[in-house]
Amino acid sequence: MLFKELADYYDRLETVSSRLKMVDIMADLLSHVSKAEVAKVVYMTEGILAPPFEAVEFGVAEKMMQEAIAVATGHTKDEVASSYKHTGDMGLTAQAMCADSKLKRMSARKFSVLEVYDSMAEIARTSGPGSKDAKITTLANLIAAASPQESKYVARYPMGQLRLGLGDATIMEALSKAAIGSRELKDKLERAYNICSDLGAVAERLFIGGADAMDNFKVTLFKPIRPALAERLPTAEQIMERMGGECAVEQKYDGFRCQVHKDGNTVKIFSRRLEETTSMFPDIIRAVQAEVKAKRAIFEGEALAFNEATSEFFPFQETIRRKRKHSVEEKAEEMPLHLFAFDLMFLEGKDYLNEPYKERREMLESVLRGSKTILPSTRIITKSPKELEDFFERSIENGLEGVVAKDLKAPYVAGARKFSWIKMKRSYRGELSDTLDLVIVGYFLGRGSRAEFQFGGLLCAAYNKSRDMFETVSKIGTGFSEAQMASFRELLSKSRVDSKPARVDSLIKPDFWVEPEYVVTIRADEITKSPTHTCGRGRQPDGSEAGYALRFPRIVDGARSDKAPEDATTTREIIEMFEQQKRVGVEEA
Ligand code: AMP
Numbered sequence: 001m002l003f004k005e006l007a008d009y010y011d012r013l014e015t016v017s018s019r020l021k022m023v024d025i026m027a028d029l030l031s032h033v034s035k036a037e038v039a040k041v042v043y044m045t046e047g048i049l050a051p052p053f054e055a056v057e058f059g060v061a062e063k064m065m066q067e068a069i070a071v072a073t074g075h076t077k078d079e080v081a082s083s084y085k086h087t088g089d090m091g092l093t094a095q096a097m098c099a100d101s102k103l104k105r106m107s108a109r110k111f112s113v114l115e116v117y118d119s120m121a122e123i124a125r126t127s128g129p130g131s132k133d134a135k136i137t138t139l140a141n142l143i144a145a146a147s148p149q150e151s152k153y154v155a156r157y158p159m160g161q162l163r164l165g166l167g168d169a170t171i172m173e174a175l176s177k178a179a180i181g182s183r184e185l186k187d188k189l190e191r192a193y194n195i196c197s198d199l200g201a202v203a204e205r206l207f208i209g210g211a212d213a214m215d216n217f218k219v220t221l222f223k224p225i226r227p228a229l230a231e232r233l234p235t236a237e238q239i240m241e242r243m244g245g246e247c248a249v250e251q252k253y254d255g256f257r258c259q260v261h262k263d264g265n266t267v268k269i270f271s272r273r274l275e276e277t278t279s280m281f282p283d284i285i286r287a288v289q290a291e292v293k294a295k296r297a298i299f300e301g302e303a304l305a306f307n308e309a310t311s312e313f314f315p316f317q318e319t320i321r322r323k324r325k326h327s328v329e330e331k332a333e334e335m336p337l338h339l340f341a342f343d344l345m346f347l348e349g350k351d352y353l354n355e356p357y358k359e360r361r362e363m364l365e366s367v368l369r370g371s372k373t374i375l376p377s378t379r380i381i382t383k384s385p386k387e388l389e390d391f392f393e394r395s396i397e398n399g400l401e402g403v404v405a406k407d408l409k410a411p412y413v414a415g416a417r418k419f420s421w422i423k424m425k426r427s428y429r430g431e432l433s434d435t436l437d438l439v440i441v442g443y444f445l446g447r448g449s450r451a452e453f454q455f456g457g458l459l460c461a462a463y464n465k466s467r468d469m470f471e472t473v474s475k476i477g478t479g480f481s482e483a484q485m486a487s488f489r490e491l492l493s494k495s496r497v498d499s500k501p502a503r504v505d506s507l508i509k510p511d512f513w514v515e516p517e518y519v520v521t522i523r524a525d526e527i528t529k530s531p532t533h534t535c536g537r538g539r540q541p542d543g544s545e546a547g548y549a550l551r552f553p554r555i556v557d558g559a560r561s562d563k564a565p566e567d568a569t570t571t572r573e574i575i576e577m578f579e580q581q582k583r584v585g586v587e588e589a
Helices: 003-015 019-030 035-046 062-073 077-087 090-099 113-125 131-145 148-156 168-180 183-196 199-215 236-242 282-291 316-323 328-334 357-368 385-397 448-453 482-493 571-582
Strands: 229-232 247-252 256-263 266-270 296-307 337-347 374-376 379-382 402-406 417-425 436-444 457-464 469-476 512-514 519-523 526-530 545-551
Touching: 003 019, 003 113, 003 148, 019 035, 019 168, 035 113, 035 168, 035 199, 062 077, 062 090, 062 131, 062 148, 077 090, 090 148, 113 131, 131 148, 168 183, 168 199, 183 199, 229 571, 236 385, 236 417, 247 357, 247 385, 256 282, 266 282, 282 337, 282 374, 296 357, 337 357, 357 374, 379 385, 385 402, 436 469, 436 482, 448 482, 457 519, 457 571, 469 545, 482 512, 526 571, 545 571
Parallel strands: 229 417, 337 374
Antiparallel strands: 247 379, 247 402, 256 266, 256 296, 296 337, 402 417, 436 457, 436 512, 436 519, 457 469, 526 545
16 A cells, blocks of 8 residues: 555544544555555554554654754754644644755655555664664655655654544454454454454454454463453442352452563563563562463562561552662562462463463462462452451451452453452542543633643543543543643643544533543542533433533542553443442441
8 A cells, every 4th residue: 555545544534523434434444455564554543663562662752853854855943843833743844844845856756555664663673872863864765755745644653643533442343344344343353452452463363364363363472461450349248249149359459460471481571551561570570480380371460569577568659669660679679579469361371361260260379389479369259248348348457459359250351341350449438439540632721820821620531432432521620739730731732633533522612622642540529410521421310411420520640651541431430330329338448
């Protein structure tokens, strides 16, 4: 495929305001790419070069791109910088500078999609002394030979500014339509994606092996499995009922989720967001090499600091200090980390995802027998809600967050929140027992004394998985420090778009829309019904229309880097939390 054709599709994607049209355009695009191109086109459309766990960065700073545009078009660096200041979009700047190029344009050269991708991959690989100039030269050569329209995407892609607004679910739906003409393959594609976290690889396998290849998708060492997530219920009785009268109950540790992959002495760790975090945990890596009785395994646990002498768990904030990449080794001595392992997905060539929890746990315990740093999570198996409640109380007394109940017969549900894991956390009077992770879809300008910050609050949304849409649930205008206001303005002004993004459903019009990409954690007192929000919107008994909203929302922290927009709290979870609120709360702490 020519890059020009891809740019035409991207132009069309940019202007549509409906998700269904997006799926159609993307399906049309995919039906025109070859087996050799499909993985790369998927990565490009996602705005990346490789799946997140490979951590391939373009390494192109704004100034470098501006210089490349200047070299390619004969404009001065100041002219490019002032255009960028005006447009706030490197793509539009490249397009304008190219259209008004001061240099004699090379004869129109037609790039293929693969050529552009390969040049970008080369730019990412270039490092060390002199790499800055080399990157600028490669970019400038591309831009000099590109049409103004092509240069828009050549500039946006490495700057992370593509923002086509397609999520993984939309791409999978489009892949299904391109392959068989309907969305029927979507579930199979999703299953394959959940196992390998690499949408490009899934697309390539589909194009080469057809739908059957999706059925034979297997766990692969060093490709992280998308993590299973927990549902929530407020009481021991409800949990026991849902679990069918018997379940395991594990302590819930508040540390870093680690998915460990081991092949002989090669050990890698992946985070909840599937990024490789191996370098953060040298002591855990050594312990896996020395203590785990398996040649090849994939297992999962929570890493946190634990004082064996006092049986005391250090809170998350203490543990997080270790996160600083520097002095990781010193910290390892001062505050030894333990990994509390809670699941096993692969062992000596056998895929355990579909085996029941009971069996996975037995295998996990057998490979950890005698180990000191990597310990199986503490748990009980019970039929009694009273015993579950007592275990929960004891866990809280030990400084833990709560418990996670597990269905003894359930498989490992990769990438989904299902009732096979149910968490129960402590709640405080007048507060929801859990925080919510919401996606920023817009923001407001400050008024009155806040006007100087050019920031007055956020419009936030939950993720509706079945519609693959972001539905608004809260306007958050209080609780920001001055530093937070300044940093949100700085962050969000770069994600501003002119009109409502296609996957956002909102009745409120913020001062600025932003592409859904940042997740923030919000605490609130209560979930209420509201006519102004679209989250879970439906007809009420009195005939009016209402959705859900948050009462007294306040921000817990800045934007989080460990969650993607599709990892946000879902509409279904919000409705469940609303229903739970009406029932008895967990005992107050
Ligand atoms: P939350 O982040 O509140 O939705 O709770 C789910 C998280 O709890 C998981 O992502 C794990 O990182 C963590 N966790 C801690 N202990 C356990 C456990 N024993 N079993 C499963 N997940 C656990």
